[in-house]
Amino acid sequence: MIETRATDDMEPVEDFRARARAFLEATMPPLGDGWNDRSDERRDRERELQALLWQGGFAGICFPKEYGGLGLSQEHQRAFTAESTPYDMPFSLNVPTLGILAATLVEFGTHDQKLRYLPGILRGEELWVQFLSEPSGGSDLAGCLTRADRDGDVFMLNGSKIWSSAAYASDYAMCLARTNWDVPKHRGLTMFIMKIHQPGVTVEQIRQVDGTLEFCQEFFDDVQIPASDVVGEIDDGWTVASRLLVHERLAVGGGSPYTSGASFGHDGSGTDTTILDAAQEAGTTRDPHVRQLLAEAHVRQMVGGQLVKRVTEGMASGALPPPAGSVIKLFGATNVMRRSEIGLEIAGAGVVAWPADSPGVAGDLGRASLSRQGVSLGGGSNEIQRNIIRERLLGRPREAAADRDIPYRDVRRGGSAS
Amino acid sequence: MIETRATDDMEPVEDFRARARAFLEATMPPLGDGWNDRSDERRDRERELQALLWQGGFAGICFPKEYGGLGLSQEHQRAFTAESTPYDMPFSLNVPTLGILAATLVEFGTHDQKLRYLPGILRGEELWVQFLSEPSGGSDLAGCLTRADRDGDVFMLNGSKIWSSAAYASDYAMCLARTNWDVPKHRGLTMFIMKIHQPGVTVEQIRQVDGTLEFCQEFFDDVQIPASDVVGEIDDGWTVASRLLVHERLAVGGGSPYTSGASFGHDGSGTDTTILDAAQEAGTTRDPHVRQLLAEAHVRQMVGGQLVKRVTEGMASGALPPPAGSVIKLFGATNVMRRSEIGLEIAGAGVVAWPADSPGVAGDLGRASLSRQGVSLGGGSNEIQRNIIRERLLGRPREAAADRDIPYRDVRRGGSAS
Amino acid sequence: MELQLSEEQDAFASTTRRFLAAECPTTAVRALEHEAAGFDRAVWAQGAALGGTSLLVPESLGGGCFSEHGLSDLVLAAEEMGRVLAAGPLVPVNVVAEAIAHHGSEEQHQRVLPGLLDGSAVAAWCGPAPVRATRDGESLVLSGRCSTVEAGAQADHLLVTALVDDQPTQVLLPADTPGVLVTPLDGLDLVRRFADIDISATVGPEAVVGAVGDAGPAIEHQGHIACVLQCAETVGAMDRVFEMTLEYLGDRYSFGRPLSSYQALKHRMADDKMHLESCHAIATAAARAVAQGSPDADEVVNAAKVWIGPHATELVQDCIQLHGGIGVTWEHDLHLYLRRVTVNRATYGTPEEHAERIARHLTGVTA
């Protein structure tokens, strides 16, 4: 469905690969240690890296030509990505900006919207983010309470969103809001393009257990959005949001045609090397029990890699339907949980305490274990992925919902809205 | 609730203990290897052992005096059980006959029923069994399709029951049947005492994966039961069945006042000794990984023992409500599953094949693993225990049921009735 | 299984499936329980005619395959056999045929391959664990035991590993060689037969496969093929069991609702599906790596075994649980699947042994 195959009027893939190789070697800096930073400096650096791709004519390989892309196929993109592995790349622009929001814009945006927004994204000038989750909503994205009230050519938004990645440092958001309260919940939503830094929008960074401040909560107080920034149809925002979520699972899994450069993912339990290093630090690499654990941790990474390959290829070819992306997402999350457990066991007493400011490998594993569930929650919790696998991939009964087919204003919404 | 405390008009517990010790030493054979047999010979042997208890005046310690019991307290029973550990005892009479069926009869039987049936049970002459599960019903015991139609003083039963233990070798059953189809499912059931070996009752033994033929399926073809053999009230059989299930969980967990002698349980994964023997057979007792597994298996048994003690004492004192029994049941079953997995890992290649008819310890572990789920299914599946824990022990919402509050004849009953 | 097959592979898989459905239903497996051989030689020969024993043998020697690498085709057959638990010595016959075809002498080709390819003869692969060998002039004096050899008592030919001057060497023995004592074993699987083989025999140089002392890489490759086929079979069995369970849950009602509507069961099926797909993924990767002779073949094969072994038993046990009481009866086929995956888990190296090999790769040291 998203797969685009190379056609005869395109530059042959191998020619493109050769050009890409030369460009990368000449232009891009080598991959260093900092690629996995979530700092503001790194984010600025990645905007610059994206600009380098743009200037070299290698940004937006699968994006339409008329909006600044190259209009090439996923085979071209894969060739480029394969060639790019030795180099530093704007990895975090892939998710969410390119792989999720730009992808959704390509699919649902008007010609004007695409003309206006896509080139800026491809130049690295604009970071995008999705405003879907709400403080009271949990996994129930369609149970959206943020309201958008129309006043002529303008919508007025009030409410709050949460768990957006780096919204404080981003430029635009796609924001889901309720425009109709008299219809069942999925049918009264609209998706908007929202400029983040404008009057009425307050962004607060949320301190996570691991000390990061990347996730944000936003408060909307009479935020004005022109009707021309509605994505898709009014009251049909759930269609847009659903596809956005498909793009998200694809992009997170590394199967999106719109992302460029290897997809490393952020593995809360540390890499293989970390776990192995901890065993080496503890002097236990010859212990048969530790060896079984090291092997398991490594095998999990290998299996995870093969599963991503199988599922993304299957989705690209149509052999697997889009919900298969949930299999990757769930596997990745369970992998992080189990590998974190292995890490704790191998780190042993090293997780408890360490000389000031030098936690060492064991201390790192201990600290990483604190936020291990993040991967099982963000981008759709494990529970939601399991529902999707069972209901949409295996096609079995939907979970009973007490809010189906009744006007949303009549739905019970419970106690602890925060 | 079931706990009976020693009172001043009873023989002092320590006097009773001394008498019991003398009786046991003089009368009961020492505990041998065969106690865990499920053979017919063993069953006959246990009838004889029960008769010895009866003749010695030690049968039915907590049963009422007027029906052949001793009318003593659970403290007396515990003293007797503690003294009895070196001796062979009628272990399998405890479950289901004494701990489940006789216990239910004590609670719901009429004076006449108790007079007629309890002494025979205490003499070891009558084995009882419950007829609750049905081939089409799974865990939904109240979704009973066996029908009982009244004709004057007699009920005519038609239908089928399944998963009864050793029904072919037993004498009486408590059988749940539907007497009213025009009320919601729990309100149209009646509990009957059924003589098993009578015209119209066909008992078939079911071959299990482990080769045993203990479980049975019964077919009822116009089986006649006099109205005097109704237990509890007509159409109120679910009350009786519910209490029967409480007695079952208690008895299986070793917390019943009506059982005598240590409760060993039947552990599909083999005892500690088996797993340790397998490691010894494989020469791996010094392997640190195997040692972690051996320790885990042993710790699970220790924790299981302490949990049984905590929960049964808590239930006896009223500190924990009856549904707490499900915690023991579920723990025991998950223990069997995990210990079976440990057994497979320690047995290694030894599970594959063996010299004719001598599987050895490793082969035994392999074969035992085949039926390991039996413990997670029999006596209420793990899923049912989890529902009970969540809904009745933690008091949270009941699972939605599509068959509540509608006449049972209108309930969907699905495809694969066998 | 690979999600995308070539047309030829697709046709081969379909033909195999139809053949197995007709000739090898689980009732046939049950009927073979008390047969000494554990498989039907006539059916085996038909399967051989469809390609089941010739895919790893070059066309020039009477074999041939559909795609670039015969192993990529053969795993399709193995997976289909796993789905129905078809009986027959797929692993040993193919491993030995591959070994003889690629390393055997012309005399061995002519003597052994035709029978293996047409299904009239059976070979046993006695594995990497060596018997002792001493030289006696041109001859080798072999002594030792090969334990738990698949199809050991059904085999006409035995491919034995021996240490000659401490160097691995492979020797092909007729099963009726004097001094070879085959003891059939009982076992967990109803039809897969194993035997212990005690060898105390003198063999001439014509028995050696390849060069004396030079068989190390070949033996490792044979082990890889065995594991790849076994993993494919196991994944086929898992796939079928999962399918049966989905059907069962959809058909069956409890408390007035289909079992498949209970969220706790739904989530377990989702986890099982995830594990099933992950097993497909790593099994496929292992087949590809061995077929293509990738440098990481050993690592991927080890990973496949480490992952699939325990997940297979776990998934089948969970499916038994989801079936309720009927799942632990003799009458239901689930235990046949459980037996097969439990045996597969523990043959051709246990998961723990394969994990230890991974640890050696990772740490660079031995335990």
Place this chain on the structure above:
Amino acid sequence: MELQLSEEQDAFASTTRRFLAAECPTTAVRALEHEAAGFDRAVWAQGAALGGTSLLVPESLGGGCFSEHGLSDLVLAAEEMGRVLAAGPLVPVNVVAEAIAHHGSEEQHQRVLPGLLDGSAVAAWCGPAPVRATRDGESLVLSGRCSTVEAGAQADHLLVTALVDDQPTQVLLPADTPGVLVTPLDGLDLVRRFADIDISATVGPEAVVGAVGDAGPAIEHQGHIACVLQCAETVGAMDRVFEMTLEYLGDRYSFGRPLSSYQALKHRMADDKMHLESCHAIATAAARAVAQGSPDADEVVNAAKVWIGPHATELVQDCIQLHGGIGVTWEHDLHLYLRRVTVNRATYGTPEEHAERIARHLTGVTA
């Protein structure tokens, strides 16, 4: 916690709970994050006045308890402290107080116990791992490092294990003894402090606790007390986290239904409840066995640690998952609980070390 308490125990537990609720809310824990000591000495002294440091000391020495065995009372306090994550060196102070009370000289009693009992002084237990000791006339020359000592930098007294002529000996050192170098460490828990202690000091015979070379059983007993208290604290933390999660799931609606009505979540809560009860059961058994000096005390304590350590982190992580995104924020208290149980899991012996001890009991051989 035991399901049935005596009246006195019940009163003690309630008083403790009320005191902790008033003085040690988690906001207080957060406020102490950047305090070097990690606890408030005034609050600690109040807790000591309630009995928190005197239960393992005989009445004749200023202590006293409510039931037959002070440890059965003290675990109640430990569990309550776990429920609120109260800060303070409960384990080291009580372990050292017990050791000095039962094995110390009269001089040590008078010098050390009053301060520990009224909360004005703190002691650190440097654990069973010994430093080296050589004799120098009547004196002992100590040298070595004690790693990751709880409250090491807050302690006035250090109870150190030393090997004298290869025999375990305990030595009580003032923290300001020349040659004792205490290096405070950073760590996972916000308020529980650890330090490395390097010792290179000569001490006179008055520093020895009990007889030289004779401390083996006492040290083992101290280890048991530490584990028992730690397990009680961990179980208290688990209990509270489980309670919070039940409340959260009941209050929160998703898709128009309370979260607590989703069967998949219900089943996980049921499993968590089962694990919680099993942890209570084995923690209680360990406390009882150590209090009563049962011959199987070591085995039961090892079992408690093996079981509770990983189940505690697992349960808290699952409860975080059930809380959704809020569960991994700094603002929510869940991570404070996770930090505590993660640290407890890895102190006073890891689960793997305790499992190895069990294996030694079981197999009769060492690894």
